[in-house]
Amino acid sequence: MANEFVSVIKPTATKASNGEGHSYPVLPVRETVLFPHAVLPLTVGRTSSIQLIQSLGEEKTILVVAQKDARQDQPDGGDLYDIGTRATVHKVVKMPNQSLFVFTEGTERVKITGFTQTEPFMTAQCEVIEENDTEESPEAEALQRNVLGQFQTIVTSSSTLSDDLQTIAINIEDPSRLADFIASSLPFLSTTDKQDLLETSDVKARLEKLNNSLAKELEVQQLRNKIQSEVQDSVQQSQRDYYLREQMKAIQKELGDQDDTQKDIADLKEKIEAAGMTEDVKKDALKELGRLSRMNPAAADYSLTRNYVEWLAVLPWSKGSAGEVDIKKAGEILDEDHYGLNKVKDRILDYLSVRRLKPDMKGPILCFVGPPGVGKTSLGRSIARALGRKFSRISLGGMHDEAEIRGHRRTYIGALPGQIIQHLKRVEVNDPVFMLDEIDKLGRDFRGDPSSALLETLDPEQNNTFRDNYLDQPFDLSKVLFICTANQLDPIPAPLLDRMEIIELTGYTEEEKVNIAERYLIPRQVKENGLEPGMIEFPTASVGMIARHYTREAGVRRLEQLIGTVCRKLARKVAEGRKEKLVITPEVIREMLGGIKVRVDTEIAERTKRAGVAVGLAWTPAGGDVLFIEANKMKGKGGFNITGQIGDVMKESMQAALTWVRSNAASLGLDEDVLKDTDLHIHVPAGGIPKDGPSAGVTMATALVSLLTNTPIRPLLAMTGEITLSGNVLPVGGIKEKFLAAKRAGVRDVILPIDVKTNVEEDLTADQIDGMTIHYASRIEDVLAVALPKTEADVVEAEEVREEILAAAE
Numbered sequence: 001m002a003n004e005f006v007s008v009i010k011p012t013a014t015k016a017s018n019g020e021g022h023s024y025p026v027l028p029v030r031e032t033v034l035f036p037h038a039v040l041p042l043t044v045g046r047t048s049s050i051q052l053i054q055s056l057g058e059e060k061t062i063l064v065v066a067q068k069d070a071r072q073d074q075p076d077g078g079d080l081y082d083i084g085t086r087a088t089v090h091k092v093v094k095m096p097n098q099s100l101f102v103f104t105e106g107t108e109r110v111k112i113t114g115f116t117q118t119e120p121f122m123t124a125q126c127e128v129i130e131e132n133d134t135e136e137s138p139e140a141e142a143l144q145r146n147v148l149g150q151f152q153t154i155v156t157s158s159s160t161l162s163d164d165l166q167t168i169a170i171n172i173e174d175p176s177r178l179a180d181f182i183a184s185s186l187p188f189l190s191t192t193d194k195q196d197l198l199e200t201s202d203v204k205a206r207l208e209k210l211n212n213s214l215a216k217e218l219e220v221q222q223l224r225n226k227i228q229s230e231v232q233d234s235v236q237q238s239q240r241d242y243y244l245r246e247q248m249k250a251i252q253k254e255l256g257d258q259d260d261t262q263k264d265i266a267d268l269k270e271k272i273e274a275a276g277m278t279e280d281v282k283k284d285a286l287k288e289l290g291r292l293s294r295m296n297p298a299a300a301d302y303s304l305t306r307n308y309v310e311w312l313a314v315l316p317w318s319k320g321s322a323g324e325v326d327i328k329k330a331g332e333i334l335d336e337d338h339y340g341l342n343k344v345k346d347r348i349l350d351y352l353s354v355r356r357l358k359p360d361m362k363g364p365i366l367c368f369v370g371p372p373g374v375g376k377t378s379l380g381r382s383i384a385r386a387l388g389r390k391f392s393r394i395s396l397g398g399m400h401d402e403a404e405i406r407g408h409r410r411t412y413i414g415a416l417p418g419q420i421i422q423h424l425k426r427v428e429v430n431d432p433v434f435m436l437d438e439i440d441k442l443g444r445d446f447r448g449d450p451s452s453a454l455l456e457t458l459d460p461e462q463n464n465t466f467r468d469n470y471l472d473q474p475f476d477l478s479k480v481l482f483i484c485t486a487n488q489l490d491p492i493p494a495p496l497l498d499r500m501e502i503i504e505l506t507g508y509t510e511e512e513k514v515n516i517a518e519r520y521l522i523p524r525q526v527k528e529n530g531l532e533p534g535m536i537e538f539p540t541a542s543v544g545m546i547a548r549h550y551t552r553e554a555g556v557r558r559l560e561q562l563i564g565t566v567c568r569k570l571a572r573k574v575a576e577g578r579k580e581k582l583v584i585t586p587e588v589i590r591e592m593l594g595g596i597k598v599r600v601d602t603e604i605a606e607r608t609k610r611a612g613v614a615v616g617l618a619w620t621p622a623g624g625d626v627l628f629i630e631a632n633k634m635k636g637k638g639g640f641n642i643t644g645q646i647g648d649v650m651k652e653s654m655q656a657a658l659t660w661v662r663s664n665a666a667s668l669g670l671d672e673d674v675l676k677d678t679d680l681h682i683h684v685p686a687g688g689i690p691k692d693g694p695s696a697g698v699t700m701a702t703a704l705v706s707l708l709t710n711t712p713i714r715p716l717l718a719m720t721g722e723i724t725l726s727g728n729v730l731p732v733g734g735i736k737e738k739f740l741a742a743k744r745a746g747v748r749d750v751i752l753p754i755d756v757k758t759n760v761e762e763d764l765t766a767d768q769i770d771g772m773t774i775h776y777a778s779r780i781e782d783v784l785a786v787a788l789p790k791t792e793a794d795v796v797e798a799e800e801v802r803e804e805i806l807a808a809a810e
């Protein structure tokens with residue numbers, strides 16, 4: 001019947017008279033206890049109770065007593081506690097559901113002394129429980145304050161109790177009333193506890209009990225707060241991250257970033273889908289992309305992951321450019337771009353034909369070997385053009401680190417894919433022509449051996465699953481056409497060399513250079529320097545003069561540079577107002593390029609004036625060159641000396657030459673004892689030429705004989721060949737380069753071993769041989785017969801020729 005509401009004290013409560021002998025109606029209540037001075041609104045629904053309220057006349061005093069068992073619907077006297085509260089009914093409100101709302105105010109504690117009526121409601125007699133006046137001790141005072149303090153703490157930290165309760169409590173001075181007020185205000189006290197407090201008439205004892213209950217409640221409350229905050233903490237931690245992330249998203253969205261990131265990821269996904277990767281690679285790429293999309297764009301490794309995904313996405317996994325290869329057309333394009341080189345072009349076309357007929361052929365890699373400036377790189381470019389493919393040049397010169405070819409692992413700071421993958425990205429197709437330039441200059445040190453990485457790249461057996469360290473995914477390189485270039489073959493590691501088809505390009509003769517210049521170099525330089533073609537004329541003789549006297553090379557690079565210099569000088573004149581055409585005469589050349597720089601023919605003529613000097617021919621990575629060998633003699637004891645930083649093989653062939661000369665002294669017309677008290681010295685001057693190998697044997701023998709017979713050799717004559725102890729002349733290599741070097745130097749007579757005759761006929765064109773006399777020798781006597789003038793007339797004639805050459809140089 002009695003729901004407890006917040007009870008409010010009514011400070012002006014009047015104290016009812018002592019009720020001895022008087023009977024009062026008894027209102028049993030469930031689960032609540034009315035305290036003196038407290039106002040309690042009670043809902044009354046039981047018929048007996050309603051009748052009780054309705055029977056009240058002038059006198060509105062009743063006894064409010066709690067039921068021992070709240071479940072009892074029809075309690076009798078025995079079901080109620082003995083002690084209750086006498087109360088005044090202030091107001092009765094009828095509720096729509098027939099029940100009544102009764103405002104009661106407790107006045108004092110009473111003890112029921114006997115029931116006087118049970119029907120229709122109970123009435124009973126009672127006696128008021130007197131409260132002993134509490135003596136004012138500091139102890140009591142402290143207790144009271146403690147109770148008040150705890151109550152205040154509870155109210156402050158409770159979310160359901162009104163702060164007004166504090167104010168009221170502070171203003172109650174009477175300890176008994178304070179105890180009753182607090183007891184009736186606390187929702188957490190059980191009915192039993194409340195009843196106990198009501199029954200405790202001793203104020204001090206009541207305060208103590210209350211104090212205990214409050215302390216217990218405080219503890220519970222603190223515990224609850226602690227648990228609450230702990231739970232909150234753990235919830236907050238995860239929520240915090242979530243909120244922050246959400247906030248960040250919101251901020252990014254505000255800034256427009258979010259959209260960008262999302263769009264970026266969508267773009268990448270599209271690219272991955274379109275890249276034509278193999279299923280495995282695609283799966284990995286999408287996995288990485290998924291990781292990326294879950295990452296915070298501001299995170300440090302976001303851009304790393306993004307870069308990686310981007311690399312995967314943009315590589316030409318299956319995009320090719322090549323259509324059918326038209327061999328005829330390819331041939332025309334090669335001819336269009338390069339003069340001469342017919343044999344080279346033929347071999348290139350052979351190679352391309354095979355590739356065309358067997359596209360999946362695991363064929364060798366082309367390798368162009370030859371001196372600088374002979375067109376290796378530009379031939380590669382031309383092949384790409386002929387095939388309709390992209391071209392990219394990868395310079396291997398000075399490359400030390402394996403990672404430059406194959407990349408760094410992704411865990412490495414600043415990691416990038418290697419050159420192969422980088423170039424593939426650049427050309428955007430998987431079948432480009434890759435020119436691996438200067439493969440002979442590949443380095444090797446503690447950072448690893450790039451040649452082994454290169455081997456894996458080039459080897460047709462392995463390169464269909466080429467694995468770059470950075471990508472860590474197999475990439476099929478088998479469609480790439482690799483062309484290597486080198487100046488010489490020696491430094492190329494054998495395993496690489498094994499997989500190559502070597503195509504040699506030797507140097508050009510002066511006529512070829514002039515042709516190349518007239519057809520390609522001059523038009524190009526004229527155009528590049530912004531000149532009108534009609535403004536300049538290079539007569540053929542002038543081009544020849546530049547090639548002969550201003551360059552000393554097998555290729556045409558320096559020649560092109562000089563033509564460029566001439567064009568620039570003219571361009572300046574044009575800019576300064578020159579209108580008329582400039583014809584490049586020898587005078588103009590001298591004016592623009594300075595005096596003649598190279599005069600090998602005069603050098604030869606000059607140096608061979610003296611007996612004991614012979615001209616040899618040497619092969620060098622730059623083509624070939626002439627080589628002077630000087631012999632001299634002095635008084636001594638038959639000693640022998642050789643200088644000029646030469647190798648062992650050359651020293652030995654020198655010994656052979658000397659032995660032959662000594663053993664044939666008589667037939668050479670020498671005094672048998674001539675060498676007895678003479679020391680000989682052979683010197684091979686000029687650096688830059690590798691001075692080793694046997695091919696200078698005949699030259700040294702000739703120099704010695706020239707020295708000992710005091711006969712200068714014929715001018716503009718050069719020779720090469722190995723010599724045996726018995727005087728046979730053996731074949732040597734590099735004939736073509738040596739021959740062309742001799743021709744470039746202005747030599748007119750060349751002595752070669754008889755056994756290279758077929759080489760000469762195969763390798764050299766009639767144009768190249770034109771103007772030269774080749775003498776083949778099988779014995780050293782044959783060499784000497786050509787090299788040394790025999791009769792007086794011969795000597796005079798040689799002198800005349802020499803003078804003529806020297807005069808021309810003046």
Ligand SMILES: Nc1ncnc2c1ncn2[C@@H]1O[C@H](COP(=O)(O)OP(=O)(O)OP(=O)(O)O)[C@@H](O)[C@H]1O
Binds near residue numbers: 339520
């Ligand atoms: N036969 C030729 N016809 C037309 N131009 C040529 C010919 N040979 C060389 N050239 C030109 O000479 C220049 C140098 O050639 P390129 O750069 O190909 O030399 P290279 O052999 O690669 O030299 P290096 O070994 O120094 O790299 C280029 O401009 C090239 O076009």
Ligand SMILES: [Mg+2]
Binds near residue numbers: 378485
């Ligand atoms: Mg090159």
